[in-house]
Amino acid sequence: MDIQEPASPREPLINAPGVVVVVSLLLLLAHLAFTISPAAMQAIIIERFALIPEKLRSTDLWGGGYEGPLASATPFLSSALLHADWLHVSVNAGFLLAFGSPVARKLGDDFRGVSLWLLLVALSVVAGSLAFVILNPDFPGVVVGASGGTSGLMAAALLAGRNSSDGLKLPPEFWGFTLLFAVSNLVLTLIGPALLGGGLAWEAHLGGYVAGACLMLGLDRRRSSGVS
Numbered sequence: 001m002d003i004q005e006p007a008s009p010r011e012p013l014i015n016a017p018g019v020v021v022v023v024s025l026l027l028l029l030a031h032l033a034f035t036i037s038p039a040a041m042q043a044i045i046i047e048r049f050a051l052i053p054e055k056l057r058s059t060d061l062w063g064g065g066y067e068g069p070l071a072s073a074t075p076f077l078s079s080a081l082l083h084a085d086w087l088h089v090s091v092n093a094g095f096l097l098a099f100g101s102p103v104a105r106k107l108g109d110d111f112r113g114v115s116l117w118l119l120l121v122a123l124s125v126v127a128g129s130l131a132f133v134i135l136n137p138d139f140p141g142v143v144v145g146a147s148g149g150t151s152g153l154m155a156a157a158l159l160a161g162r163n164s165s166d167g168l169k170l171p172p173e174f175w176g177f178t179l180l181f182a183v184s185n186l187v188l189t190l191i192g193p194a195l196l197g198g199g200l201a202w203e204a205h206l207g208g209y210v211a212g213a214c215l216m217l218g219l220d221r222r223r224s225s226g227v228s
Helices: 018-035 039-049 069-073 075-081 086-107 111-135 147-159 172-196 202-224
Strands: none
Touching: 018 075, 018 086, 018 111, 039 075, 069 075, 075 111, 086 111, 086 147, 111 147, 111 202, 147 172, 147 202, 172 202
16 A cells, blocks of 8 residues: 655745735836837826926926926836836846845734835835935936835845844844945946946935835834834
8 A cells, every 4th residue: 555645735936925926016017018018108107107306396396397296296106116127127026025025024914014014115115216306306317116115125124033122223234234235336326327227226225225224113113012
């Protein structure tokens, strides 16, 4: 008589929380939709949804080159769904999977946890956009990409395993990675135009990174104080 061992459950191809996988796929699908759109449609999408700091300059604080306050504010978030090319979007989708997963597991897979994860990513994107605009108010070009969000997730992931009872004390590995993050951004800023064919928005990375760290610390403090 042959004895057969029970089959072990098959591991999923991508072992990441559902919200992380969905948002990563959303970035890829958004870029696919953009690339197959007619040139005229691409121009309209860039004009309305990409971040163009120069268009925000105006005596009218919100008017700028956009049609009203909502149109002016939208690119601070919607620019995360646009990317320069497939390499750009693939890197951001990969970083989102790698660093977004531990953060999503820390926050939980219930409605509250998923909502907090999405909020952290969105606010990191907005913080990155704000940082770029503040430091480059006259920039005439187009700024696209989810790097502010992925940078925020990098910082949050480094803090996801810390003990919330430590207060504002940050682990040594956070400072080590932050130094590496700064150096890599400096190097890519210098060689990016020649290597990648475009500039690196280090300001957006910095803004997103700081926002992600602060948000994760804030969420930990709420947990440790029992605030729901």
